Amino acid sequence: MDKQDFLVEKVNLAIAGGSTLAIQGGNSKEFYGYPARGEPLDASGHRGIVEYDPGELVITCRAGSLLSEVRETLEENGQHFPFEPPGFGASATIGGTVACGFSGPRRPWSGSLRDYLLGVKLVNGSGAVVQFGGQVMKNVAGYDVSRLMAGSMGTLGLLLEVSFKVLPRPARELTLEFECDQAEAIRQVNRWAGQPLPLSGASWWQGQLRVRLSGAETEIESAARRMQAGQVNESQSSWVDLREQRSAFFDRPGKLWRLSLPPATEPVELDGDCLVDWGGAQRWCFTDEPTDRIRSIAAGANGHATLFKGESDDERFHPLPPALRDMQQKIKKAMDPHGVFDMHRMSRTG
Amino acid sequence: MSSITSSQLTQELQTAVPRRILLDSAEAMRPFECDGLSVYRQLPMLVALPEDIGQVRQILQTCYRLGVPVVTRGAGTGLSGGALPLEQGLLLVLTKLNRILDIDLQNRTARLQPGVRNLAISEAVAPHGLYYAPDPSSQIACSIGGNVAENSGGVHCLKYGLTVHNVLEVKMLTIQGEELVLGGESLDAPGYDLLALVNGSEGMLGVITEILVRLLPVPETAQVVLAGFASVERAAASVGAIISAGIIPAGLEMMDRLSVEAVEAFNSPGYPPDAEAVLLCELDGGEAEVAEQMAAVQAILAHHEATSVAVSANEAERLRLWQGRKNAFPAVGRIRPDYYCMDGTIPRRRLPEVLADIREASQRYGLAVANVFHAGDGNLHPLILYDANQEGELDLAEKLGAEILSLCIAAGGTVTGEHGVGMEKIDSMCEQFAAAELEQFHALKNAFDPDGLLNPGKAVPTLHRCAELGAMHVHGGNLPFPDLPRF
Numbered sequence: 157m158d159k160q161d162f163l164v165e166k167v168n169l170a171i172a173g174g175s176t177l178a179i180q181g182g183n184s185k186e187f188y189g190y191p192a193r194g195e196p197l198d199a200s201g202h203r204g205i206v207e208y209d210p211g212e213l214v215i216t217c218r219a220g221s222l223l224s225e226v227r228e229t230l231e232e233n234g235q236h237f238p239f240e241p242p243g244f245g246a247s248a249t250i251g252g253t254v255a256c257g258f259s260g261p262r263r264p265w266s267g268s269l270r271d272y273l274l275g276v277k278l279v280n281g282s283g284a285v286v287q288f289g290g291q292v293m294k295n296v297a298g299y300d301v302s303r304l305m306a307g308s309m310g311t312l313g314l315l316l317e318v319s320f321k322v323l324p325r326p327a328r329e330l331t332l333e334f335e336c337d338q339a340e341a342i343r344q345v346n347r348w349a350g351q352p353l354p355l356s357g358a359s360w361w362q363g364q365l366r367v368r369l370s371g372a373e374t375e376i377e378s379a380a381r382r383m384q385a386g387q388v389n390e391s392q393s394s395w396v397d398l399r400e401q402r403s404a405f406f407d408r409p410g411k412l413w414r415l416s417l418p419p420a421t422e423p424v425e426l427d428g429d430c431l432v433d434w435g436g437a438q439r440w441c442f443t444d445e446p447t448d449r450i451r452s453i454a455a456g457a458n459g460h461a462t463l464f465k466g467e468s469d470d471e472r473f474h475p476l477p478p479a480l481r482d483m484q485q486k487i488k489k490a491m492d493p494h495g496v497f498d499m500h501r502m503s504r505t506g
Numbered sequence: 507m508s509s510i511t512s513s514q515l516t517q518e519l520q521t522a523v524p525r526r527i528l529l530d531s532a533e534a535m536r537p538f539e540c541d542g543l544s545v546y547r548q549l550p551m552l553v554a555l556p557e558d559i560g561q562v563r564q565i566l567q568t569c570y571r572l573g574v575p576v577v578t579r580g581a582g583t584g585l586s587g588g589a590l591p592l593e594q595g596l597l598l599v600l601t602k603l604n605r606i607l608d609i610d611l612q613n614r615t616a617r618l619q620p621g622v623r624n625l626a627i628s629e630a631v632a633p634h635g636l637y638y639a640p641d642p643s644s645q646i647a648c649s650i651g652g653n654v655a656e657n658s659g660g661v662h663c664l665k666y667g668l669t670v671h672n673v674l675e676v677k678m679l680t681i682q683g684e685e686l687v688l689g690g691e692s693l694d695a696p697g698y699d700l701l702a703l704v705n706g707s708e709g710m711l712g713v714i715t716e717i718l719v720r721l722l723p724v725p726e727t728a729q730v731v732l733a734g735f736a737s738v739e740r741a742a743a744s745v746g747a748i749i750s751a752g753i754i755p756a757g758l759e760m761m762d763r764l765s766v767e768a769v770e771a772f773n774s775p776g777y778p779p780d781a782e783a784v785l786l787c788e789l790d791g792g793e794a795e796v797a798e799q800m801a802a803v804q805a806i807l808a809h810h811e812a813t814s815v816a817v818s819a820n821e822a823e824r825l826r827l828w829q830g831r832k833n834a835f836p837a838v839g840r841i842r843p844d845y846y847c848m849d850g851t852i853p854r855r856r857l858p859e860v861l862a863d864i865r866e867a868s869q870r871y872g873l874a875v876a877n878v879f880h881a882g883d884g885n886l887h888p889l890i891l892y893d894a895n896q897e898g899e900l901d902l903a904e905k906l907g908a909e910i911l912s913l914c915i916a917a918g919g920t921v922t923g924e925h926g927v928g929m930e931k932i933d934s935m936c937e938q939f940a941a942a943e944l945e946q947f948h949a950l951k952n953a954f955d956p957d958g959l960l961n962p963g964k965a966v967p968t969l970h971r972c973a974e975l976g977a978m979h980v981h982g983g984n985l986p987f988p989d990l991p992r993f
Binding site: 209210211212213214234257263264267268270271280282284285286287288290291292293294295296297298299300301303304306307308312323324325327346349350351352353354371372373374375377378379416417418419420434437438458459460462473474475476477479480481483484486487488489490491493 | 610611612613614615634635636656657659663664667668670671684685686687688690691692693694695696697698699700702703705706707710711723724725726746749750752753754791792793794795797798799851852853854855880883884885918919920921922923924925926927931935938939940942943945946947949950951952953954965966
């Protein structure tokens with residue numbers, strides 16, 4: 157369904173009327189960031205795959221397309237999004253997926269969502285339909301506005317179409333399980349990550365390290381032998397559960413913090429319960445410790461901390477240094493001079 | 507723009523930085539008059555070779571105060587005139603900032619000054635079994651700062667990504683001398699992804715002063731297969747077939763007959779002399795995986811009627827088979843005195859028709875074109891052969907080049923895959939982008955550099971320039987008046 161004209165008109169009416177639009181896809185990640193302010197604009201009707209030629213390793217779809225449907229199409233052709241984007245619900249759209257910019261367990265080895273973005277078509281804050289990047293693998297003409305859109309939470313423009321690089325699904329995957337404490341898990345995974353091993357996931361929780369291998373049959377079998385696993389598990393569903401935050405660790409109320417750290421960082425000293433993902437580069441923690449302390453621990457390790465889920469009056473996103481905050485405001489102004497796209501979703505001060 | 511003279515600028519600067527880092531005589535500045543695209547030459551007003559970041563900041567603050575434009579230059583190997591000096595500007599050369607600041611083995615990263623050579627990174631970490639993946643062909647000389655500015659690719663980027671995929675953090679100074687730290691030591695950073703915006707920004711947004719790159723483990727093994735084909739079409743079809751089979755080679759390169767003849771005459775790497783096209787496909791990974799994939803690739807090559815197939819049995823053979831490809835540019839350079847290297851990218855499936863169109867255009871202009879390219883990602887490097895000493899040939903070569911770029915745009919591609927727009931392709935940008943898109947680029951530039959002092963006139967054309975040029979706006983492959991034949 158092509159709703160481009162409708163959406164462009166909505167944006168231009170809002171510009172003319174001086175109002176603010178809160179772009180909505182499937183609302184599956186409404187919990188993230190601050191509540192939207194402004195007139196809701198449902199962009200989920202603009203859906204459908206525009207172009208997909210598996211031999212090109214590129215898919216172009218309208219931003220309202222369901223993530224689950226696009227995923228299915230890729231799977232039917234033996235391909236996938238290597239960055240394993242979570243949907244956090246069946247209603248997740250491609251536009252929302254790009255706007256939040258999340259990547260799943262494979263991220264440290266495959267690259268992130270933004271790494272696979274090749275091009276976007278969007279309505280900018282002047283109401284113009286503009287296209288950046290394209291459907292080719294290499295393109296350095298003009299600034300990389302496509303990747304700028306990843307994680308910008310709908311504050312810079314209304315996405316209409318997105319092109320991604322996609323890759324063949326690995327021939328075989330298996331999971332190795334080890335019993336060890338957190339510190340040893342982090343050290344071991346980072347030792348392995350410095351060796352040519354077909355790693356594609358590494359998470360630790362409650363004394364169990366789980367490492368996923370992906371690749372050619374013979375290759376992962378020889379790697380598994382070298383790594384001397386206690387247990388070998390063929391099931392893939394646990395990685396999907398981790399990606400979607402449906403595993404036992406996530407099944408509880410409270411404040412869920414996301415610490416993004418250099419991977420080899422020692423275990424963080426927070427009261428509560430932490431799960432290690434991304435080979436140590438992403439730590440999920442349920443903790444009631446004060447925001448400032450969590451932030452200072454993350455910053456002390458040269459990382460940052462986000463309140464991912466849960467009630468709080470504190471800043472949810474890691475504060476930016478003043479020079480960078482000023483620059484972000486200038487970027488916002490450059491993309492959206494009239495402030496037609498809600499900024500509050502990403503910044504408490506709007 | 508300021509009307510300050512060279513001696514006034516020198517006088518102002520030497521109160522802030524040592525006199526020895528400033529070059530102002532024509533003789534001293536001559537080596538800096540061009541980058542790798544030597545058809546454009548211009549002496550700057552002044553060259554500065556800062557020895558530390560403090561000096562860079564002082565120079566920027568002084569130039570900002572005086573309204574003097576600044577062009578930043580790394581090793582000067584760029585192929586699009588991005589580091590071409592301005593007559594009324596300062597050339598800021600960062601080659602003296604060439605220290606590897608830190609290697610973090612636990613987190614597999616290297617912290618670098620911008621003047622560190624690309625290859626020096628891999629050499630420094632090789633004892634630890636690590637390397638820096640992006641490998642532009644100039645990697646022995648080109649600097650990491652320039653790589654970030656151009657978002658450089660290379661033979662291995664099909665599998666391992668471009669510079670943007672391998673850089674974790676960039677420190678840069680704005681024209682006002684203010685430091686911005688983009689990205690960080692973790693895999694992502696809060697706020698907008700300005701790191702993505704700065705990769706490939708061609709010195710238009712800031713001056714890069716420090717870079718943190720990620721390092722990868724050196725693959726267990728690598729093997730290359732060289733195949734000859736009786737037609738370019740068959741070689742191109744096997745490229746698509748390899749990728750459709752779920753194989754992502756570490757490198758997938760193609761050369762046409764003229765390039766093959768040139769390299770055989772140059773250093774006889776043993777390429778099939780009668781082939782219309784040769785394909786080089788490198789696979790890397792574990793021994794078992796490479797063996798498995800090599801068998802699959804050989805079956806595909808046979809199915810596409812390869813006329814010859816040679817597989818490297820050891821490292822020496824692998825390097826020998828690559829020799830021809832790696833020396834293709836200098837080898838082609840021996841056929842005629844000059845060549846002009848293009849850099850368009852197209853969807854892979856359009857390779858045969860675009861190559862046929864290039865052949866037709868080459869005949870029409872009477873200038874030979876040798877094709878050497880990164881077939882795996884559709885990045886073409888047509889080399890237009892000409893003789894600058896023959897009246898009018900350079901002009902003709904540039905016209906043919908612009909036509910080839912138009913072909914790439916019409917095929918749904920781009921005017922530059924990895925060399926950048928610089929000065930060279932500034933007019934072709936008018937064709938690839940519509941006015942609203944160029945305006946958006948200018949607005950972003952303005953956020954970083956409100957006075958337009960960083961590398962003015964490069965990378966993004968003004969709307970005025972495009973209007974004067976009367977360039978057609980081609981969008982989504984839809985040419986105006988699609989029925990008219992275009993050559």
